[in-house]
Every structure is written in C-alpha cells, then in structure tokens.
Amino acid sequence: MRGALEEMCWATAVSERLDAADAAADVAGEVQRALGGKPDLAVLFCTGAYGPNLPLLSERLYGALGGGVLLGCTARSVIGGGREIEGRPALSLMAARLPQVSVRPIRVGGDGFPRGTDAWCDAFDIDVAARPHFVLLADPFSSHVEALVQQLDGDFPGAVTIGGLASGSDRPGGNALLLEQRIHSDGLVGVALWGNLVVDGVVAQGCRPIGEPMFVTRCRGQLLTELDGEPPMERLRRLFDVSDARDRALMQSALFLGIEMGSERHEVRCGDFLIRPLVGVDPELDALAVATAFRDGMVVQFHVRDARTSAEDLEERLTRYRETPGPGGTPRGALLFSCLGRGRGLYGAADHDSNAFRRHLGPLPLAGFFGNGEIGPVDQRSFLHSYTSSFGIFRPLSSI
Secondary structure: OOOOOOOOEEEEEEEOOOOHHHHHHHHHHHHHHHHOOOOOEEEEEEEHHHHHHHHHHHHHHHHHHOOOEEEEEEEOEEEEOOEEEOOOOOEEEEEEEOOOEEEEEEEEEOOEOOOOOOOHHHHHOOOHHHOOEEEEEEOOOOOOHHHHHHHHHHHOOOOOEEEEEOOOOOOOOOOOEEEOOEEEOOOEEEEEEEEOOEEEEEEEOOOEEOOOOEEEEEEEOOEEEEEOOEOHHHHHHHHHHHOOHHHHHHHHHOEEEEEEOOOOOOOOOHHHEEEEEEEEEEOOOOEEEEOOOOOOOOEEEEEEOOHHHHHHHHHHHHHHHHHOOOOOOOOOEEEEEEEOOOOHHHHOOOOHHHHHHHHHHOOOOEEEEEEOOEEEEEOOEEEEEOOOEEEEEEEOOOOO
16 A cells, blocks of 8 residues: 555556566566556456466566566466457566555465465455455365355445456366466465445346246246246247247347346346356256246246347446446456356457447556456346356546
C-alpha cells in the first residue's frame, strides 16, 4: 500500500520471443515504463513453450519488477496488448500500481486449505469487513474449484471473484501455477485485493434463451423430473416442434439450460441466467440431468449457443456495463478469462472479444488467457463457468 498522491495505473505487454530471459526483459521493461515505476501486482500468462524455463522466467520477472506480488499460470493461448495470440508461443504480462490497496497472496494446495483451517478468512487472515475481491488461477485436474469458489462466496458476501483454469497441459501435473517465486503443479494460486479498489465482473455466457421460462416443480439433485408440472423431455419436444430450422439445429448440438439468478426482478434478461450444460436423459422418467443442483421453485429456461449468439451476448453485456457505470472512478485495466472454445475456432477470426472490449471501453490495458474454465459473477454471486468470457475490470473506489 503506497501514498495517497499516486493514481492507480495498469499496463500490459506481450512478447513472442522464445528466449525466456529476453522475453522477461521485454515485458518487464515495457510495463515499468508505462507505469512510471515498480508495480504492486503483476500477472503473467505464458504458453507451454516457456514451461521448461519457467523458473528462470519467474526469477527474472520477480527481480526486474522489484518485489511486488507475481501471479501467473501456463495456458494454451494468451491475450494482451489488444491481441489474442492463439496456437503459437507467447507470454502476456499485466502489471498494476495500486496505491491504497492491499494485496494478499493466496495458495490452496490440491488437498485443500492449510491444516487447522476450514474457511478462506481463517486460512489467509483476511478480515471480512475489508470487503476484499479475488483473482484465482487454478489447475483443472487437482483443484476443487467450484466448491472453493462457492465457499469463498459464502465467506465473503459481496466479493467479486474472477479467474480461470490453467490450460497449458492436458494431463495432470502438467500445468504450472506461479505465485511470487514458487511454481506449483496443483491446487490454485491467487490474490485478495482490498482498499481503494472496485472490481466489476462482466460475464458473457454466449447463449440466447428459447421458449419460455418454467418453474422447477419436481427435482432430485441434478435430475429434473418436472417443469411446470410436466416431464422436461415433453416440454423440450414441444419447443423443438415450434422452433425454426436454425434453432432446431442448435438444439441438437448446442443446447443448455439457464437458471434464473434474480427471482425478485420482474424482467428477466439473458445475462441474468446461470448457464449449465445438459449431461444426460433418464428415458424411464422422461427427465433431464443437468450439471447443477436444483431445488423446487427455481426458474429455468432452455438456451442455445453459436458464434452469432455469443457475439450478440458479448455486445449486450459490454453495452450494459458501459451505459450503467457504478460509483467510483473510471476503469484503469482489465483481465479477461476466455474459454478455449471461443476465439478463432468459434468466430473464424482473431481478436474477437478483445476488439469488442476496445470498441466499448477504449484502449484500456487488457490481458488474460484462454482456459479450461472461467470464474466470474452472475447476479452478484461467483461461479465456475464454461464457454464464457469473464472480464474483471479494475477501477479506484474514489478518484484522487
């Protein structure tokens, strides 16, 4: 935490140089020039090509950046400098000068919290009254991310948690998580941030609702057995019969269920649903299995996804964010955690989500990666998602 006369500042840099020492010097020098000094927080995303030299890379970065908290992970593709660099070696560094903000490193191993603790506040000595926000990077093979995020949400009501699951390897033990000068292959790493800081979460789930909202009238765990008093498959068959050709095709390949998260509102918009995939059918009960737990009285609606609906949802979410600014200062920087299923493979062109972000918010420093899962809020609660783009947008709580 530094003096009150300084302004919050974020900067990002990208390098495609394969030599780890050269790449570290490039990005460290660029962000320090942009910041006008040493950062309090730096977040590194690098492809697997740097994996063997990650100890050298982290050592050089940590030394060059002057001792602020260094956080990072390996990824298949990285985002930075207005570009989404897919399918080739690259690293992206985001750094921030954060006056009047406390930065607390977080490490949870694959076996859970440190011995003797069972809550986030106890494990990391974080005061709930400080109203912290969190950035988490996790290994998809060893970390119980969904349960940890749910517990974090319960321990710190109102906190915004963003992050992603590393994607640098498709085998257990192959991903690398970086925290300060240590490299881990399991669990999760992250930071808690509190003080003169607001984190705005914008999650584009890329889906469009079809049909009408329905009440869950009977369920058992993840199994839906009645919607509005009828078998779910019967509702789905009738919806298929009245849908147009495009929606019929999507229902056979890209059908999801949305769970409405703000039942007190009179108007429900597409971004107010938590999207979950269908995982199976029980033919005897005419029931649907969905990757979430249900309770009677929930409001749900079928959704579909393709490139067009994903682009439209992203535009709608960013428009809503731009047109309804919250209290506090203006945005200074952002992190983007995007699904491996998006990017060029979905849209047929590079830099789609980064370009959309710049159209709405200007040349704000933006960095991130394409991951195996994304963490972000829906209706003021944080969840683990798939197929989304989850933005964390940082701004001061009060302008100096």
